[in-house]
Amino acid sequence: MSSEPVVQVRGLVKRYGTRTAVDGLDLEVAAGAVTAVLGPNGAGKTTTIETCEGYRRPDGGTVRVLGLDPVADAAALRPRIGVMLQSGGVYSGARAEEMLLHMAKLHADPLDVGALVERLGLGSCGRTTYRRLSGGQQQRLALAMAVVGRPELVFLDEPTAGLDPQARRSTWDLIRELRADGVSVVLTTHFMDEAEELADDVAVIDAGRVMAQGSPEQLCRGGAENTLRFTGRPGLDLGSLLKALPDGSEAAELTTGAYRITGQIDPELLATVTSWCAQHGVMPDGIAVERHTLEDVFLELTGKELRA
Amino acid sequence: MSAGTYTPRPGAAPLPRMIAAQAALETRMLLRNGEQLLLTVVIPTLLLVLFSAVDIVDTGAGEPVDFLAPGILALAVMSTAFTGQAIATGFERRYGVLKRLGASPLPRWGLMTAKTLSVLVTEVLQIVLLTVIAFALGWSPEGNPFAVLLLLVLGTVAFSGLGLLMAGTLKAEATLAAANLVFLLLLVGGGVIVPLDKFPDAAQSVLGLLPISALSDGLRDVLQHGAAMPWGDAAVLAVWAVLGLGAAARFFRWE
Numbered sequence: 001m002s003s004e005p006v007v008q009v010r011g012l013v014k015r016y017g018t019r020t021a022v023d024g025l026d027l028e029v030a031a032g033a034v035t036a037v038l039g040p041n042g043a044g045k046t047t048t049i050e051t052c053e054g055y056r057r058p059d060g061g062t063v064r065v066l067g068l069d070p071v072a073d074a075a076a077l078r079p080r081i082g083v084m085l086q087s088g089g090v091y092s093g094a095r096a097e098e099m100l101l102h103m104a105k106l107h108a109d110p111l112d113v114g115a116l117v118e119r120l121g122l123g124s125c126g127r128t129t130y131r132r133l134s135g136g137q138q139q140r141l142a143l144a145m146a147v148v149g150r151p152e153l154v155f156l157d158e159p160t161a162g163l164d165p166q167a168r169r170s171t172w173d174l175i176r177e178l179r180a181d182g183v184s185v186v187l188t189t190h191f192m193d194e195a196e197e198l199a200d201d202v203a204v205i206d207a208g209r210v211m212a213q214g215s216p217e218q219l220c221r222g223g224a225e226n227t228l229r230f231t232g233r234p235g236l237d238l239g240s241l242l243k244a245l246p247d248g249s250e251a252a253e254l255t256t257g258a259y260r261i262t263g264q265i266d267p268e269l270l271a272t273v274t275s276w277c278a279q280h281g282v283m284p285d286g287i288a289v290e291r292h293t294l295e296d297v298f299l300e301l302t303g304k305e306l307r308a
Numbered sequence: 309m310s311a312g313t314y315t316p317r318p319g320a321a322p323l324p325r326m327i328a329a330q331a332a333l334e335t336r337m338l339l340r341n342g343e344q345l346l347l348t349v350v351i352p353t354l355l356l357v358l359f360s361a362v363d364i365v366d367t368g369a370g371e372p373v374d375f376l377a378p379g380i381l382a383l384a385v386m387s388t389a390f391t392g393q394a395i396a397t398g399f400e401r402r403y404g405v406l407k408r409l410g411a412s413p414l415p416r417w418g419l420m421t422a423k424t425l426s427v428l429v430t431e432v433l434q435i436v437l438l439t440v441i442a443f444a445l446g447w448s449p450e451g452n453p454f455a456v457l458l459l460l461v462l463g464t465v466a467f468s469g470l471g472l473l474m475a476g477t478l479k480a481e482a483t484l485a486a487a488n489l490v491f492l493l494l495l496v497g498g499g500v501i502v503p504l505d506k507f508p509d510a511a512q513s514v515l516g517l518l519p520i521s522a523l524s525d526g527l528r529d530v531l532q533h534g535a536a537m538p539w540g541d542a543a544v545l546a547v548w549a550v551l552g553l554g555a556a557a558r559f560f561r562w563e
Contacts, residue, residue, distance in 0.1 A: 079320040083411040088404030108319030181314035
């Protein structure tokens with residue numbers, strides 16, 4: 001596995017008429033990892049992905065996928081990537097298994113179609129025509145079509161949109177199996193939990209730009225502060241507590257006897273708080289550390305809720 | 309599935325295999341579609357049988373089937389290469405099939421080649437069926453089979469260009485409506501079952517320039533009258549082919 005990034009986007013600009021969908025976007029995708037492009041509807045996720053897939057010609061900037069120009073080198077690139085569109089892509093009269101078999105025939109060394117159909121729980125509807133499949137089944141077929149050619153890199157545009165929780169888990173498992181076998185995965189999502197649970201690397205995008213990129217842990221640690229809460233005797237001397245804590249920490253009694261400390265909450269700070277409580281004869285009931293979620297990070301970066 | 313199942317082994321299948329697979333799939337889709345079969349098989353067959361058996365239209369001297377069979381063959385070509393292909397391709401565009409295949413190893417020209425092969429296979433099936441029925445109705449064709457073949461091929465190219473132009477520029481529903489309307493109008497006004505000389509002189513000269521008129525008239529010259537290659541009709545078809553394919557290549561949108 002090479003250490004070169006599999007996707008390199010620099011200063012990408014894409015306009016539709018007067019609307020700028022992508023506005024100077026930079027993105028690097030590491031080989032062998034799952035990278036989530038996270039953002040609200042209209043943030044430019046699909047435009048970015050579809051530019052990488054060779055569907056759109058950039059108005060500015062450069063895009064390299066597996067070292068190739070997706071438009072100029074399309075013939076060389078297409079056999080090496082797998083693509084799952086946000087919707088459609090199948091003849092309405094084609095049967096699920098028939099379409100998958102067809103995609104397999106376009107590749108030199110495809111996966112076993114029967115096994116893939118079973119793996120994705122499409123066995124019961126293999127003879128059903130596409131237009132009669134449920135939304136979830138259509139999604140899983142599109143996913144199967146993206147991986148059947150044994151690609152090095154797959155682009156999945158909202159792979160779990162409209163899936164029930166069980167099918168969602170099953171899709172996540174498949175994505176993890178792809179990664180374990182050395183396939184690089186780029187997916188777009190507007191689900192926080194999907195990015196948090198699945199991705200090695202998350203690019204938060206809004207208004208056509210990357211606002212932050214890093215592992216979910218890095219993103220959560222970096223931006224927003226974390227919180228420590230406990231309850232105890234009312235009217236504790238918070239001035240004395242603050243003196244024991246590192247600079248930049250804050251402490252407040254929110255309601256009677258309910259305390260909140262914000263700042264860099266690490267094991268040392270926790271030890272300091274509990275030892276201060278011990279010195280002052282305070283039992284800190286319900287002591288809890290609240291880690292910030294990607295949701296908080298996103299709110300802080302963009303000033304908006306991800307899902308309205 | 310066990311570890312290593314998804315280990316990358318990317319690569320395109322050999323081009324002839326991809327194109328053959330695509331053509332086979334397209335043909336299956338067409339033969340599975342009831343509306344398409346109505347258009348390409350049922351209507352031409354019914355018209356051939358009905359108008360040969362019942363003297364509704366004055367087809368001039370001779371057996372009605374000798375007049376009708378060439379026109380119905382022209383209609384068969386139009387139904388598959390133009391109407392059927394326009395509607396199918398329009399909906400493939402609408403449902404993202406063309407888009408998805410655009411990201412597969414099959415190049416676009418390979419997809420178009422496969423579509424053409426699928427049209428040709430369907431036409432062969434139509435022509436075999438209609439020829440057998442026409443013989444059963446007492447058809448006695450004349451002329452050079454190679455002239456017939458050349459006209460059929462030129463007609464196919466001309467109608468394909470126009471069908472793809474429509475499918476690649478209009479919305480799928482508009483294509484559906486327009487392709488059926490054009491089919492109906494050309495069926496009536498293109499010398500298929502109604503001889504063009506039933507129309508006023510001024511109309512005739514315009515109608516004669518339609519691709520369906522050129523094809524049905526050319527086929528009739530050869531098959532009914534035993535004429536040599538009708539170069540005038542072939543030229544009309546060639547002009548339509550160049551205009552249609554040129555415009556389709558210029559304006560076709562894949563999404």
